[in-house]
Amino acid sequence: ISIIVGTTACDIRSLSDTQIVCRAFNGGSLKATFNEFTAVTCGSCNIGISDTNRPTITAVSSVSSSSFTLTISGTNLAGTTHVYLVSRADKRDVFEADSNTPGSTSVQAEFSSIPGGDYDLELVINSKVAYSSTPSVLIVSVPITAALSGTYTSSLGGGLPITITGQGYFGNDQKDKNKVTVCGLPCDVTSSTLTSITCSTPKFINPAVRTAYPNFAEIIKLSGTWTADNNLQVGNVFDHALSTSYQSSTTECSIVFKVGDDLQAEISEIRFFPTVDSDASKLAGSVIEGSNDGITYTTITTIDANAHDGWNFFNPDTPVRYQYFRWNGGSSTAKCALAELQFWGIPLSTNTATDLNSVSCPVRVSVGSKTVQTTTQVTYSQVITGSLSSISPRLGTSAGGTTLTLTGNNFITNTADIQVLIDDVPCTVQSATTSTIVCITGAAPPIDTRRSSLESDLTISFNNRGRVITNQIKYLYVDRWSDLNTWGGIAPPREGDSVSIPKGQSILVDISPPKLKAVIVEGALIFEDKDLDFHAEYILIRNGRMQVGTEQNPIQNKITITMHGSKSSPQLPIYGNKVIALREGILDIHGKARSHTWTRLSTTANVGDTSITVLGVVDWQVGEEIVIASTSHDHYESETRVI
Numbered sequence: 033i034s035i036i037v038g039t040t041a042c043d044i045r046s047l048s049d050t051q052i053v054c055r056a057f058n059g060g061s062l063k064a065t066f067n068e069f070t071a072v073t074c075g076s077c078n079i080g081i082s083d084t085n086r087p088t089i090t091a092v093s094s095v096s097s098s099s100f101t102l103t104i105s106g107t108n109l110a111g112t113t114h115v116y117l118v119s120r121a122d123k124r125d126v127f128e129a130d131s132n133t134p135g136s137t138s139v140q141a142e143f144s145s146i147p148g149g150d151y152d153l154e155l156v157i158n159s160k161v162a163y164s165s166t167p168s169v170l171i172v173s174v175p176i177t178a179a180l181s182g183t184y185t186s187s188l189g190g191g192l193p194i195t196i197t198g199q200g201y202f203g204n205d206q207k208d209k210n211k212v213t214v215c216g217l218p219c220d221v222t223s224s225t226l227t228s229i230t231c232s233t234p235k236f237i238n239p240a241v242r243t244a245y246p247n248f249a250e251i252i253k254l255s256g257t258w259t260a261d262n263n264l265q266v267g268n269v270f271d272h273a274l275s276t277s278y279q280s281s282t283t284e285c286s287i288v289f290k291v292g293d294d295l296q297a298e299i300s301e302i303r304f305f306p307t308v309d310s311d312a313s314k315l316a317g318s319v320i321e322g323s324n325d326g327i328t329y330t331t332i333t334t335i336d337a338n339a340h341d342g343w344n345f346f347n348p349d350t351p352v353r354y355q356y357f358r359w360n361g362g363s364s365t366a367k368c369a370l371a372e373l374q375f376w377g378i379p380l381s382t383n384t385a386t387d388l389n390s391v392s393c394p395v396r397v398s399v400g401s402k403t404v405q406t407t408t409q410v411t412y413s414q415v416i417t418g419s420l421s422s423i424s425p426r427l428g429t430s431a432g433g434t435t436l437t438l439t440g441n442n443f444i445t446n447t448a449d450i451q452v453l454i455d456d457v458p459c460t461v462q463s464a465t466t467s468t469i470v471c472i473t474g475a476a477p478p479i480d481t482r483r484s485s486l487e488s489d490l491t492i493s494f495n496n497r498g499r500v501i502t503n504q505i506k507y508l509y510v511d512r513w514s515d516l517n518t519w520g521g522i523a524p525p526r527e528g529d530s531v532s533i534p535k536g537q538s539i540l541v542d543i544s545p546p547k548l549k550a551v552i553v554e555g556a557l558i559f560e561d562k563d564l565d566f567h568a569e570y571i572l573i574r575n576g577r578m579q580v581g582t583e584q585n586p587i588q589n590k591i592t593i594t595m596h597g598s599k600s601s602p603q604l605p606i607y608g609n610k611v612i613a614l615r616e617g618i619l620d621i622h623g624k625a626r627s628h629t630w631t632r633l634s635t636t637a638n639v640g641d642t643s644i645t646v647l648g649v650v651d652w653q654v655g656e657e658i659v660i661a662s663t664s665h666d667h668y669e670s671e672t673r674v675i
Contacts, residue, residue: 036063037079040167043152045123055152055161065264087162092153095174098146098200098226102129102172104139104155104162111158115141117151117172121400122209127151145226147209148176148200149400176200176404178397181228184410187417188245188388190235191491191499194219194410197228200399209400214410215381215393216294229397233498236412238381239353240388242298245419247503249378251300256375260287260368269373277307277371285361285368288326289375294394296324296355297377299332302346304359305372306339314366315339320346322354324382329358335367353380388414418442418500420492423507426585427540427558430509432457432475438492439468440500449495454507455483476509482536485556485577505584510540510558533557533576541566547596553578553617559591566593570604573617581622588624627651 035042035052038060046053052064062077085108093103102115113131129141139155153170155162164170177198186192194214201224202209210229212219217234224230237249260266261282268276269287278287291297302320306312316337321329333346357375361367385391391412396405420440428434436452436459444450445464452459452471459471469492476482483489490507492500511518518524518539525531527546533539538556547567551557553576559566561581571578581587597610607613628650635645637660644660652658654675662669 034065036065037061045118055154085160087155087157087160089153089155089162089164089169092169092172095172098148098174098176099144100142100146100174102141102143102153104141104153105137106139106162106164107137109139109155109157109162110136113139113141114156115139116154116156117143117146118154119147119400120150120152120171146174146200147202147399148174148402150174174200174400174402176397176399176402178229178395178404178406180395180406180408180410183408184233185416186233186236186410186412187494187498187500188236188241188248188412188414189417189499189501190233191493192233192497193222193230194233194395195228195230196395196397196406198397198404199227200402201226201229202399211398213294213396213398215383215391215412216292217379217381219395233410233412235499236381236383236391236393237378238383238385240384240386242378242380244388244414245501245503248501250504251376251378254289254291254297254375254377254379256289256291258287258289261285269370272372274305274308274371277310278368280361280368283363285364287359287368287370287373289357289373290326291355291357291379294382296353296380296382297357297375298380299348299352299354299357299375299377301376302333302357303372303374303376304344304370306341306344307369307371310369311366312339312341312344313337314364314369315361316367317362317364318367319360319362321358321360322352323356323358324354326356329356329360330354332357355382388412416442416494416497418444418492418494418497420490420500420502420505423490423505426506427508427510428473430476430511432473434473435462436471436473436507437468438471441467443467443469443500444494444497451491451493451495453489453491453493455488455509473507473509479534479536479555482509484535484575485538508538508556508558510538510556512540512542513545514543535575538577559587561585561587561589563589564591566591567596568593569596569601569610571595571612572604572607573612573614573619575616577618577620578612579618579620582620583622586622586624591623 035054037056042054042056044054056079059079062079087108089104089106091105115129115131117127119125127143127146129143131139131141151172153172178196179198181195181197184192184194203226204224207221207224210221210224212221212229212231214233215236219231219234221229221231258266258270261280261284265278266287269278306315315335316339318335320332322332323329332352359373392409394405394409396403418440420438422439424437443464443466447461447464450461450464452461454473457474457476459473462470488506488508490502513524525545525548528549530550531548532552533555535554538558540558540560541564542560544565550570551568553573556577558579580591595610601609603609604613631646631648631650633644634647637644652675656675658673660671
């Protein structure tokens with residue numbers, strides 16, 4: 033939204049569905065522009081400003097610290113005086129001071145511990161707002177300073193508390209407005225005062241770390257900044273709303289996504305959603321490009337005629353690492369008709385260090401529009417980095433009391449300096465060696481306050497070192513299907529029942545239940561590694577997880593999941609019937625690795641034969657079922673046999 037009065041922008045202070053409040057610097061007609069909507073001029077909304085006895089500002093003293101005396105010079109400044117500083121980054125941050133020495137040509141105001149950034153000065157004299165013919169005079173710039181309070185060496189896993197001292201910071205109630213990065217990666221601010229910030233070092237990940245610890249980092253939806261040929265609308269592509277879209281304002285359309293300063297991203301997937309009700313095929317010929325300087329771009333992929341309505345996905349065959357990503361539609365504005373554009377991958381530091389035993393990282397502090405770098409740096413070291421390789425058991429009751437053995441390397445042995453948290457619940461450490469930690473789980477919180485199974489987190493921290501690299505190994509609190517307590521003290525579900533697993537609850541299928549009507553999974557449905565049969569008409573995974581083994585721990589026994597229904601059975605919208613439906617979540621199915629799932633006959637199988645000879649050596653077992661395909665194209669001639 034932009035408001036123009038005369039020829040000058042009116043500084044918007046607040047807005048609602050029915051009202052916009054802005055500060056005008058001169059008079060004239062009013063014109064409003066709302067995002068992609070056509071600018072509206074209000075002919076009867078002519079703003080007039082009277083010059084009679086109008087307070088005028090001609091100069092404002094500069095500021096060199098967060099506590100200062102502001103001297104304002106001008107005319108007609110005598111009277112009841114109030115001085116305001118309004119943050120240009122967040123207009124809700126307003127600081128007020130009363131003048132100590134009001135005069136007709138000069139006013140002084142005392143400000144103390146003002147957070148860094150640029151502020152609009154508002155001087156009110158006898159209820160009249162002072163004016164300046166030069167709007168830039170009314171911008172007050174408050175600096176910040178920053179220094180590390182000590183020497184810090186962190187595990188590559190991050191998690192080491194560091195303290196920064198200086199001035200120009202927000203207090204603890206607004207600590208999130210203090211931004212800190214280490215090697216370009218965000219340092220989580222845990223507390224702050226007006227003169228200090230404490231944050232937890234981020235994971236350090238660069239290409240060398242990706243090679244040393246391939247399972248260290250998780251793929252996330254990347255956040256960053258963006259620009260385009262139409263900057264008023266480019267936010268529509270990243271607002272998570274399919275009802276808004278981007279429209280190019282020039283003959284050359286492009287959208288640029290920047291991962292961040294001192295950052296690049298290893299892209300695993302690019303998703304785009306064409307503008308609703310547009311012709312998606314017109315996107316053909318658009319190019320997705322990458323760059324590390326924002327100037328020279330390399331083609332990653334070209335959109336072809338297969339672009340369609342709804343979500344489209346592109347997955348690079350080899351790692352693609354850039355700081356900038358550009359959707360380039362060329363000379364056709366139709367090629368940028370997008371409702372959403374998403375980049376998924378792993379943020380990486382642009383620090384190219386290969387010696388992971390001593391990686392020096394700059395620390396930057398940003399408050400408002402001000403950014404400073406500390407003179408000393410944080411060091412990351414592989415020497416003090418622990419790494420987790422396994423956890424046993426991987427599942428345990430939500431009542432707690434399960435003894436866990438964590439196995440890895442480079443652990444410390446002083447149990448008093450070890451903290452293990454599972455979904456923020458302490459696991460009490462019993463013993464430790466350089467390669468094992470033994471702890472006893474605490475009870476999980478009530479279901480409605482637990483984390484989603486998709487957000488389950490295992491954290492191991494060493495005092496004065498930071499976090500252990502857990503390599504995405506997780507422990508899940510589970511409730512057993514066979515346990516009456518899982519079902520509120522009553523018997524487990526009976527034939528024809530429907531089951532809803534809420535967010536926060538993980539149920540372990542440890543018995544073969546009777547045939548169920550529907551299973552709605554918003555938490556987690558996990559199958560124990562044993563021979564099981566599971567029958568249902570519908571399974572709907574909605575922002576949850578269904579896990580039948582994992583890539584690291586595939587199922588070694590026989591689990592049979594049978595879906596029941598017919599053509600006439602009621603259908604779930606979009607998904608149909610007799611279905612395992614996935615709507616945002618994870619469906620994880622991993623079985624025992626097999627040498628061959630199919631092969632060819634090495635000799636002809638004749639009618640009446642009781643054995644066949646196949647090419648290669650297979651690991652098929654007695655009792656397993658095989659299909660012998662039809663010789664012709666008639667699939668009804670195929671035969672099923674048991675070995």
